[in-house]
Amino acid sequence: MADSGIIRNQKKILATIHNAKQFQKIGKEFGSFQKHLDGLDKSKNYSLVIKELGKIFKRLGPSSARIFLYSVGEDVQHPTE
Secondary structure: OOOOOOOHHHHHHHHHHHHHHHHHHHHHHHHOOOHHHHHOOOOOHHHHHHHHHHOOOOOOOOOHHHHHHHHHHOOOOOOOO
């Protein structure tokens, strides 16, 4: 917490720890995070996947979830709303 070169926000640190544990849990349950994603409803431009990720991971809003999905190779389109 004293290092000014890193994130020092306690909520962000706790969310990072929680999210890492969630990744481990998903890996154990499904074999991989990709297999978990493949089992979710990706219709309607991933809206249900984005909601599910928001329930599983802390401090992950819809925009960040879209960026994450895009970065792992999912075909997420920019929302038209």
